[in-house]
Amino acid sequence: MDDMLIDRLLEDLKQPDEDIREQATTELWQLWFRQKGEYGLEILKESQEHLENGDFSGAEAILTDLIADQPDFAEAWNRRAVLRYILGDYKKSLVDCQRTVELNPLHFGAFHGMGLCHAALGNYREAIKAFRRTLDIQPHDLLNQRLILECTARLS
Template sequence: MRRLAFFLSLSAIAGSPAVAETCPAAPDHSESLNALIEQVKRAETERDARLISNQMWEYWADAPNEQSQAILDRGMRRRQAWDLLGALEDFDKLVEYCPEYAEGYNQRAFVNFLRQDFRTALEDLDRALELSPRHIGAMSGRALSLMALQRIDEASRALAEALELNPWLPERGLAAPGGPLELKEKDI
């Protein structure tokens, strides 16, 4: 009986994503993303910029393998359905399985932002940006999280950095003159 319990527990552990297989490296889309960043800077209309941004999201949401893609997609569906606890569970699994994949942290941060757990969101956004420094979605999410934490000067700088890469971000109004994240000091 004890042997059976041991083998059952081993098979349960072996079936978990972290043990069953090692997550491969995330696809390197940096050249394509850099090209899209240059395109969005030159976009003439908000519609054009949105189409380019959608292409960026396709690259960021390209998970390392089928298993991680399935976890990411399910978590995103759950988040869209406002099953935030289910989404959080999926993104926890994704981060555990693929700790070097930036989008796992970014998506978990988004869920925590929606749950108004801004400190936890900020931790994940910082990790996402360590892994993918030009992830504009994580940059703007970081600015919004800092703003929610009343760290306005940091939020202003974070949003300014994101707007340098994509001047068409929906959050740009926050940095406009008179907006809550208007930069008070200008670099010369």
């Protein structure tokens, strides 16, 4: 991936202009989804179709095969984490989120997912840490700010 482009997009995430932040977010997601070119993108789309049709086991099998074939494809790990979160398998989702951020330490979506998993498991301190890590990357993200407040309230 183009490091100069990514650096610019990360700086854009910190801009006060919401349109600039939204554009940067969209472009980062596109880069992450296209990390493995059309090959990876098509398989991610195929898994999403299975998910949307309620074929969760089919979607998971596709993603697991993609991960086996392309273990450095961060977005494949992240997509499987999302699926596992939807299925309520928070511990497995958390493992996939952690692998995603090992491969892409700037993946705000995976940090957000880690926070959601920790919160669902009642690990509010860990959830807060993950949501704060997301805010390090996307400081204007209101959802993660709200989730930190909710988790903090649960600790009281």
